[in-house]
Every structure is written in C-alpha cells, then in structure tokens.
Amino acid sequence: MRLAAFQSNGRPAIGLRLDQEIVNLTAEGLPATLDELLRAGPEGLAAVKRAGTSARSRLPLADIDWLPPVQMPSKAIAVGLNYVDHAAEGNFEPPKYPVLFHRFPSSWVGHGQPLVRPHVSTQFDYEGELVVVIGKAGRYIDKGRALDHVAGYSLFNDGSIRDYQFKSAQWMMGKNFDRSGAFGPEFVTADELPSGATGLKLQTRLNGQVLQEANTRDMIFDVATLVSVCSEPFALQPGDIIIAGTPAGVGFARKPPIFMKAGDVCEVEIEGIGLLSNPVVDGD
Secondary structure (H helix, E strand, O other): OEEEEEEEOOEEEEEEEEOOEEEEOHHHOOOOOHHHHHHOOHHHHHHHHHHHHHOOOEEEHHHOOEEOOOOOOOOEEEEEOOEHHHHHHOOOOOOOOOEEEEOOHHHEEOOOOOEEEOOOOOOEEOOEEEEEEEOOOEOOOOHHHHHHHEEEEEEEEOOEEHHHHOOOOOOOHHHOOOOOEEEEEEEEEHHHOOHHHOOOEEEEEEOOEEEEEEEHHHEOOOHHHHHHHHOOOOOEOOOOEEEOOOOOOOHHHOOOOOOOOOOOEEEEEEOOOEEEEEEEEEOO
C-alpha cells in the first residue's frame, strides 16, 4: 500500500493512493495521521485495506497538498557516512559503527513545499536518502528480527547547512535549520518492496542534473542493522523514523562545490518508492 498525508480543509488527513487518486481515509472514519494509524498496530493497516475497497471520498492526486508522511515521530534518527564512496569524498574513514545524529520535525517539509536556504549561509547542500518507518515497538532488537519492526519506507532530502555542520565535531546545528529538509511524498508499506528495501536505485537531481546515483544495496549498514543498533539506547516506537544515509555526489565535495539556491528544484527518487521534489527559496 501507498499512504499519503495531506491537508484537507485545513486539517491533516491520511489517504490511500490508488493510481492517480487518493482515497480520503480520514473522511471514512480512520485516524487523521499515519502516526495514529501505526500506533494501532496491524489492525490499523488492516482497516486501511477494508476502507480502501469501498471508500467514496476520493481526490485527484494532482490536487493533493502534501504533508510529511509522519507528523511527529518520537525519534527521527539520521545516519551519516553510510556509503563508502560518500565517506571517501568527505575524507572520512568508513565507519565501523553507525554515525548517528538527530533531526527535528521542524527541520523538514513535505513534497512540493519549499526548502528554505537560511540567510546566514550560502552552503545549502542536498542529500538524497531512504527513510525507514518503524511500525512495531521494541528495544534491544535482534538483527535477525529487525525487519519485523519496519512498517515501510519513504524518501528524505537531508538538506544540510555545511558551514554550520562543520563548526564542530557534531552535526546538530547544520542538520536542523527550520524547513531545510524534505520528507515524502508517500509511505510505502514494506511488503511492496524487496526485503530491507535493498537493491533499489537512488538518484538526486538538481534542476534535472543527476548529482547522486547509487543503489541501496551499497549501504555500509543495512536496514536491519540500523534498526537493531538504534534500538539499543532506547525503545523504538511506531512512527519513529531512521534516515538511512546518503551516497557520494553531495555538493560540498564537488570541485567547484554545488549548493542549492533560490529558484532551484531538487528531486530525490528511489526505485519503487517514489519521487520527492521541492523548490528552493531564500529565508529571512
């Protein structure tokens, strides 16, 4: 299944995509957010299937005002240096343990919404990434069972303010400027994709130019490993997300560097999951 979060009459709603239409599940009595739906466990997704077969509340896909798939995850864990070639282009050794940091929901927007380049920097970089969405709670999750805890996947542009990121040894500042990243457009259930979302082509394009191209099989730490490791310090909860890292081709490592600026359009696409597209604007 492919689920979308969107605005309906100024309020959040959740929908099931059927070709070029969205079934308004919230209008059919289901929760208004994917967060609530995932907390309902397997019954939540089962209710989607039941509602989707008979629902009359439908909207054209082209009319959707997209929201990020998950509204308020209790944890949004991002992974750095998870592709060997990306570590190399930044002059880092490939990590032997995942490099983890956090992103706040205020730092991302939905599909089609503008990414904001802050006026304090001209080093606004793109990073196309896979998002892992947790559907089943757990702590100290064994790697062999980790994929049982994954509800599905989405896309992320881990927009980064590089001069702030590299002001110190930790990356929180450069990764959390308001509206600097993007998340969406849809949530795709795990059963729609290969196990662990492996073997999927990833591209990032800026104004149509391909700047990143890789395959999810090239991640140093696969989805199962990331889920297991991230569950060690705290229990993962339904709706938590893991932003699984970006491949080589980022702007700061290019010669000359390429950074996003007002008027640009950045696209992240992963085979089988979708296309996340956002214009870039200047902030105050």
